[in-house]
Structure formats: structure tokens, C-alpha cells
Amino acid sequence: MAEKIFIDTDCGIDDAVAIMLALSSTEVELTGISCVAGNTTLDNVVKNVCGLLTFYGRTDIPVYRGCTTSLLRNPHRAEHVHGDNGLGGVVLESPEKNAEKEDAAAGLLKAAKANPGMKLITLGPLTNIAAAFNLHPELSSLVSEIIMMGGAVGDGNVTAWAEFNFFFDPEAIAYSLGIDVPVKLLSWDATVSFALTEKEFFDLKMDEAPAGDLFNRVQKHYFDFREQVSGKRIINFPDPLTVACVIDPEVAEVTETMHLRMNLTRGDDKRGASVRVSDTDEADGTAEVIMKCSQDRFLRLIKRIKENSPR
Numbered sequence: 001m002a003e004k005i006f007i008d009t010d011c012g013i014d015d016a017v018a019i020m021l022a023l024s025s026t027e028v029e030l031t032g033i034s035c036v037a038g039n040t041t042l043d044n045v046v047k048n049v050c051g052l053l054t055f056y057g058r059t060d061i062p063v064y065r066g067c068t069t070s071l072l073r074n075p076h077r078a079e080h081v082h083g084d085n086g087l088g089g090v091v092l093e094s095p096e097k098n099a100e101k102e103d104a105a106a107g108l109l110k111a112a113k114a115n116p117g118m119k120l121i122t123l124g125p126l127t128n129i130a131a132a133f134n135l136h137p138e139l140s141s142l143v144s145e146i147i148m149m150g151g152a153v154g155d156g157n158v159t160a161w162a163e164f165n166f167f168f169d170p171e172a173i174a175y176s177l178g179i180d181v182p183v184k185l186l187s188w189d190a191t192v193s194f195a196l197t198e199k200e201f202f203d204l205k206m207d208e209a210p211a212g213d214l215f216n217r218v219q220k221h222y223f224d225f226r227e228q229v230s231g232k233r234i235i236n237f238p239d240p241l242t243v244a245c246v247i248d249p250e251v252a253e254v255t256e257t258m259h260l261r262m263n264l265t266r267g268d269d270k271r272g273a274s275v276r277v278s279d280t281d282e283a284d285g286t287a288e289v290i291m292k293c294s295q296d297r298f299l300r301l302i303k304r305i306k307e308n309s310p311r
């Protein structure tokens with residue numbers, strides 16, 4: 001039977017690919033999507049998610065609006081990475097659906113009550129999750145696992161110490177690590193454990209089907225961004241890897257259990273870093289951290305976006 005999942009997202013480029021991968025895979029069943037500000041504004045995130053679900057003809061999947069900014073109002077977004085609309089400037093057809101009336105916390109609770117034991121996948125800052133579990137503590141007995149994209153043991157992607165989702169809302173991460181549900185983290189280290197060159201990317205021939213063509217178009221902006229910062233046209237897949245590790249747990253090649261404490265010191269260069277500590281009393285929580293992924297297994301999955309494309 002398909003694993004029931006719920007996705008929380010700040011739908012930028014790689015979130016879109018992650019959702020496309022989930023919609024292309026029969027091992028998982030998407031019970032709902034909640035939206036949070038992060039890579040782009042909340043309004044853009046809702047529009048992108050509703051547009052994607054329309055593209056897939058899956059307007060039956062409920063979408064919920066969540067938090068408009070981080071708990072401490074962090075103005076830092078990532079338009080330089082994901083473009084003005086979060087999808088690298090790619091404009092989807094007008095969505096044939098809107099967000100539900102309930103907010104993200106209520107939507108998550110509704111899905112969890114209907115699907116006890118479901119897994120929660122988070123692809124953005126943890127603001128919605130901290131709010132939802134605070135408002136509805138019964139969620140911790142209904143959700144079996146939280147799989148988060150975020151955190152860096154080595155270098156981060158925003159500062160030398162911090163990964164974007166953790167940097168954007170470190171207080172929400174500190175809260176979420178302490179929730180009484182097992183947490184798995186797809187770290188920035190796992191993200192950079194492999195990259196595709198532009199040639200390898202086009203060798204996938206994704207544009208043979210409509211969804212694969214959309215996959216190619218949204219990634220173009222990301223190649224341009226990586227070239228600007230590193231001089232190399234390469235691409236990484238943080239959010240798609242996170243979903244891939246739920247679809248096929250063997251995508252995660254190296255994992256390590258870590259006790260983590262967030263650096264919450266305002267004004268400190270290392271704010272947003274997840275610091276490894278040896279003593280559980282000093283930690284905000286313990287997570288199983290995925291440090292390396294299998295490129296072969298992942299690429300086999302990603303091709304499904306083309307193979308199982310709608311229309």
C-alpha cells in the first residue's frame with residue numbers, strides 16, 4: 001500500500017521538482033500540501049503549488065496557506081536563486097484551484113487524523129510545523145516521522161555555517177527538533193554529495209514528455225544561478241532527494257544519528273547553524289542525518305517525471 005505523505009513547502013524550483021516526483025510515484029500518496037514563505041513569498045508559493053497540481057490534473061489534493069514569514073520576521077528570501085516567482089520565471093497555466101479555507105496547521109491536523117501514521121515531509125523553513133505542533137500537540141501521536149530538508153554539518157549554502165531553511169527560521173527548527181516524533185534530516189552535505197553537469201542533465205532527455213519539459217524549464221534559472229556563484233553550470237537536488245529518500249529509503253547511503261543544538265544568537269555570524277553536541281541535555285533534539293545519497297538510485301527515480309508524465 002502506498003505510504004501516506006503530507007508535504008510542507010516554500011515552493012521554489014527544487015520543491016516543484018520534488019512535488020512532481022511524488023506525483024509520479026505510486027509508492028507514496030500525497031494527502032495534502034501546506035505552503036510557507038521562504039524561497040519566495042507565500043502568495044507565490046500557493047500559486048506555484050496550485051499551478052503544479054493543475055498541470056498534473058490533481059486538483060483533488062488540498063492546499064493550505066501557512067505562515068507569511070519566519071517567527072522572528074527574517075526578511076531574507078532567495079529570489080536570486082529561484083527567480084521572482086520562485087519557479088525561475090516559468091509561468092504555469094492559471095491554476096484551476098485555490099487554497100482551502102483552513103490554514104496550514106488545521107490542514108495538517110485534518111490529514112493526520114484521516115491518515116494516522118502518515119509521514120510529514122518538509123521542504124522549506126519549519127515555521128508552519130512549529131506553529132502546527134504547538135497549536136495541535138496531538139499531531140505528535142498521528143505523524144510517524146518528519147523528514148526535513150535542511151541543515152549542514154559541513155559548509156552551508158547561505159553562510160559558511162548555515163543552510164537556507166535553517167538560516168531562515170532557526171527558532172522554528174529548534175522547536176521542531178524537540179517535537180516527540182522521529183526526525184530525519186536531508187542535509188546540505190547530502191545535497192552536494194553529487195551534482196549533475198549540464199551535459200549529464202540534458203542526457204536524461206527529460207523534454208520527451210510534457211512534465212519532463214517543465215522540469216527542464218524550471219531548472220534553467222538554477223543553472224544560471226550556479227554559474228554566477230561558482231562559475232560552473234551544475235545542479236543539485238536538495239528537495240527532490242528528500243522525497244526520493246521516502247520513496248526509496250536506499251537512496252540514503254550514509255546516515256548518522258546526531259544530537260543538534262541550533263545557534264539562535266542574534267547578530268552572531270553562525271546564527272542558523274545546527275551545532276552537533278555530545279550531551280542530549282544540551283541538544284534541541286536528535287535526528288538521523290542523511291549525509292550521502294546514491295546518484296544512480298536517485299536518477300532512476302527522477303526519470304519517472306518523464307515516464308509518468310500527464311498529457
Ligand SMILES: [Ca+2]
Nearest residue numbers: 010015123124
Ligand atoms: Ca524548498
